[in-house]
Amino acid sequence: MPARSKARKRALDVLFEAEVRGEPVLDVLAERTAAADPPVSEYAALLVRGVQEHAAQIDELLAAYSEGWALERMPAVDRNVLRIGAYELLWRDQVPDAVAISEAVALASELSTDDSAGFVNGLLGRLLQVRPTLSL
Numbered sequence: 588m589p590a591r592s593k594a595r596k597r598a599l600d601v602l603f604e605a606e607v608r609g610e611p612v613l614d615v616l617a618e619r620t621a622a623a624d625p626p627v628s629e630y631a632a633l634l635v636r637g638v639q640e641h642a643a644q645i646d647e648l649l650a651a652y653s654e655g656w657a658l659e660r661m662p663a664v665d666r667n668v669l670r671i672g673a674y675e676l677l678w679r680d681q682v683p684d685a686v687a688i689s690e691a692v693a694l695a696s697e698l699s700t701d702d703s704a705g706f707v708n709g710l711l712g713r714l715l716q717v718r719p720t721l722s723l
Contacts, residue, residue: 590628595671595690597627598634599698602667612639637674644723645673652713656706664699665707672711677723684715 588596605615616635620627638645649669650658658666672691675682688711695703 591630592690592693594628594630595634595694597625597631598638598671599664599667599694601627601631601635602638602670603663606663606667612642634671634674637678638670641674641678642670645670645677648673648677648714648721649710652717653706653710662699662703665695665703668694668699668703668707669710672707673714676711676714677718677721688712688715 601616601619602612604619605612608615612635616627616632620632646658649666653661661669668691671694672687675687675690676684679687688708691711692704692708695707
């Protein structure tokens with residue numbers, strides 16, 4: 588597995604853990620970084636911090652463009668995969684759009700429900716379409 592793919596999975600682990608435990612994301616990131624079991628790469632930490640920094644706007648966009656799904660009704664894995672994908676798509680210019688979407692779809696395929704990959708692909712594709720109209 589490529590290093591960035593591993594980093595995305597590790598970032599997902601941290602975001603998911605923080606949500607399930609109801610603890611601040613950056614506190615969980617600090618714990619996991621200190622424990623280093625498994626290690627948290629620089630890119631994983633960058634993703635977690637980026638998602639945290641833009642959390643309100645990311646969640647607002649996901650809620651606005653997910654048709655028929657309230658953010659709180661989405662499986663927690665999907666919600667956090669979408670947060671990472673949206674962050675890379677909208678704030679990480681160094682990541683090609685197709686890579687941001689395909690990596691999120693791959694995580695959803697591997698870790699969530701049978702329908703999750705299609706849902707993640709569709710929602711991130713919609714964000715890509717409307718990106719020129721967004722004020723970020």
